[in-house]
Amino acid sequence: MNVLTVDYRAPDAAARFTESLRTTGFGVLKNHPIPQELVESIYSEWLGFFDGEDKHQYAFDPAKQDGFFSTAISETAKGHTVKDIKEYFHIYPWGRIPPALSERALRYYELANALAAELLGWVEAHSPAEVKQRFSEPLSGMIAKSPCTLLRVLRYPPLSGNEPEGALRAAAHEDINLLTVLPAANEPGLQVKGSDGAWHDVPCDFGTLVINIGDMLQEASGGYYPSTSHRVVNPTGEGRFKSRISLPLFLHPRDEVVLSERYTARSYLDERLRELGVKM
Numbered sequence: 001m002n003v004l005t006v007d008y009r010a011p012d013a014a015a016r017f018t019e020s021l022r023t024t025g026f027g028v029l030k031n032h033p034i035p036q037e038l039v040e041s042i043y044s045e046w047l048g049f050f051d052g053e054d055k056h057q058y059a060f061d062p063a064k065q066d067g068f069f070s071t072a073i074s075e076t077a078k079g080h081t082v083k084d085i086k087e088y089f090h091i092y093p094w095g096r097i098p099p100a101l102s103e104r105a106l107r108y109y110e111l112a113n114a115l116a117a118e119l120l121g122w123v124e125a126h127s128p129a130e131v132k133q134r135f136s137e138p139l140s141g142m143i144a145k146s147p148c149t150l151l152r153v154l155r156y157p158p159l160s161g162n163e164p165e166g167a168l169r170a171a172a173h174e175d176i177n178l179l180t181v182l183p184a185a186n187e188p189g190l191q192v193k194g195s196d197g198a199w200h201d202v203p204c205d206f207g208t209l210v211i212n213i214g215d216m217l218q219e220a221s222g223g224y225y226p227s228t229s230h231r232v233v234n235p236t237g238e239g240r241f242k243s244r245i246s247l248p249l250f251l252h253p254r255d256e257v258v259l260s261e262r263y264t265a266r267s268y269l270d271e272r273l274r275e276l277g278v279k280m
Ligand SMILES: O=C(O)CCC(=O)C(=O)O
Pocket: 152, 154, 170, 175, 182, 185, 190, 230, 231, 232, 246, 247, 248
């Protein structure tokens, strides 16, 4: 398992980054264009939000899927029975966002979206012809102006010691979407499963960006790009008393985008949300 950390400004960045995605499902970027002070201020203002009571006024809307998902209702990963130890807020530009937190979150949403479009261009340019011809349109076009792209602010609370047996911060899962952009979190814990079946720490130097393939890109590429299992393990030692904040942007194609002969983006997503138990 070799998740590469690639310098965004290096001349061979696109090729090396795409190679890392193809072999591991993950790639890490340093010297990327997302300002670290923006990420850090989002972490700190949302930590305050999760620590307060206001969040309960934003209870998630089962139809629209925006808003606050408490630890009591947060998802159970596909194939698992215990809930993850996490709470989170789903941000869509058209959805509810606490007014005091909206400016930075939306700025991040825009910047990370633009970077994701560029990275999808890298992926496409470095795909073999037989993979490229499966794409119903350019990958970057699939996400352009998509109202379905979701920014999730996640807060993994400190551990109380009363967690259910076997519960993890995030149980092993694959992401549903095309591509995920995830700034390194404020605490470690993210692991990816190798083809050897073992769990490996994803490089998480603060300031880097982690990018991973989701199921929709695996589907659209006929399996050429793997959507690999990953998880967030529980901290030990001093880390048990700390919250972990992370900020994945899940790049989702517009509903009508054709992923494969079997699925559009919408039909694929609906199937997966029903499996997660967060949609009827
Ligand atoms: O918190 C993390 O580092 C990863 C979160 C994740 O994998 C997810 O929400 O899909």
